[in-house]
Amino acid sequence: DSGVTQTPKHLITATGQRVTLRCSPRSGDLSVYWYQQSLDQGLQFLIQYYNGEERAKGNILERFSAQQFPDLHSELNLSSLELGDSALYFCASSVSGTSNQPQHFGDGTRLSIL
């Protein structure tokens, strides 16, 4: 158990809808990362937050947004969903936001768009 908690484990929804994925980092970790895993693209970095502030951004679509709250949990919001958004979404956390800190992953949320 990595200590990173993601909910829900599985989401099934339709095209055009909006969903929110939630992540609680490990106790003591200030930085949260979101990744998308699909069969064709592999694991892709989306966005990083550190202590409530956006720190780094990857190839995150404009339809996607994230935030980190004062209690350090984070939410990833996906809107106007398309079939291609079906994927596993992982959250990871680390102690700080610097490069030399390893990231620990949750077990992900599986998003299925029908």
Added chain:
Amino acid sequence: QKEVEQDPGPLSVPEGAIVSLNCTYSNSAFQYFMWYRQYSRKGPELLMYTYSSGNKEDGRFTAQVDKSSKYISLFIRDSQPSDSATYLCAIKEYAGGTSYGKLTFGQGTILTVHP
């Protein structure tokens, strides 16, 4: 060309074999190197983490980094059926870069160790 290349396999070996998994990368700014193991329907689990060229050993696992060749390896000795999983290499840039939080992953190698 992808920044990190990893042979997806699949790789099938008998129990007790030595397994060699490899990745190559192209960006010289990459300075931190990790190997993750991912079981089906689970998140990636950190196995090894290193930032210097050379070898790092942890039990049956040895991570090897050659920065001059931009090549990293993971060796698994005395492989067990419980090692059957997908193995992902992941690399990060040095702290001074603008993407210093980002992990860049290889495609992952699917490993099966059969009894």
